[in-house]
Amino acid sequence: MPLVETEAIVLRTHRLGEADKIVSLLTRQLGRVRAVARGAMSLRGRFGSALEPLSYIRLWIYDREGRDLQRVSSAEVLESFFEMQKDYRIQVAAQYLSEVTEHFLPERELNERAFRLLLVVLRALKRFGEVNRPLLFFDYWLLRLSGFLPDLGRCARCQRPFENQAGFYDPISGELFCMDCRPGGCAEQVSSQALALIKEFESARIEQWLATKKAPPGSRELRRFFEEVIESHLERKLTTRPLLAEEV
Ligand SMILES: [Zn+2]
Structure with a gap:
């Protein structure tokens, strides 16, 4: 042993x-x-x-x-990330990170990038006291590192770029479609404004992004969309998600 x-x-x-x-x-x-x-x-x-x-x-x-x-x-x-959790919003955000990590990452599979991601996001919560962007950053990268991120630039069927139009998420295929191509039952819509936000942080370090300006409009919407994608891959509802929706 x-x-x-x-x-x-x-x-x-x-x-x-x-x-x-x-x-x-x-x-x-x-x-x-x-x-x-x-x-x-x-x-x-x-x-x-x-x-x-x-x-x-x-x-x-x-x-x-x-x-x-x-x-x-x-x-x-x-x-330690104990003190920061005296703030209830941060506590719920921290619980969300634990819950998603625990259910998303398979047991005994090495994942150095996911480890580092969780650590930088915890540090960002502690340092900036903001919940929105750290969780958005976490969701995006966790999905991307696991290969579950849908193509966010263009429709999965007709390949038209989203640019000024919204995307519609289909939980069955895990893909994003334009208005014309969306299969029936695609309820989750994500606006073009929210989709455009990804450019702001996909090639930035989290501290740089948080230090520059306030959370841009659309970030809460984009986070909600990623939460939806995460839940559909887990095939279960996250218990911390309703708490986050109330508080943050
Ligand atoms: Zn299309």
Whole structure:
């Protein structure tokens, strides 16, 4: 049973009995895994606050390959995202990031870019206190890195660029169509203004984008559209999505 040292982000934890925790983790070396941490309920214990949701940690873990549940040996905090979650909006946004990551990324599949994406988005939430653009950036890149991003430039059927017209999302094919080509039942519409926003951030670093100006009009709409795409790929509703819609 090899002991592996890796960086990780804690996605979620839940209590196991009186003293222990089950921890869902995105790790650099092993991908997404779940592990038991004995004695982790005690803040004065050997894990301290390392196993709080969204902590960025250095982790030593016993990798029992072929088993569902690994075992945490020890952990130390590299960077905490605990304080920022005292702001309810940020807390809900952080929970959204955990939920999407946990369901979207397959277990034990290495994904260095997704790891770095989650980390930069957490840092942006912490530094800028804004929810909208960090989540938009996260959704876009997660879909793109996973190969689930529809072509946002032109209609999937007639290939006409969207330019000044809206796109219609078909959850069955996962594609975006123009008004004329849309199959029946394409309810989700995304405006040309929202689609045009992608140019603003697709080749920028997130901090540059957030530092320059306020969230442009259409960003909430575009985020809602990506949430829709994510849900249709997961084939389930995200529990944090209604909370976000209310608050942010
Ligand atoms: Zn078309």
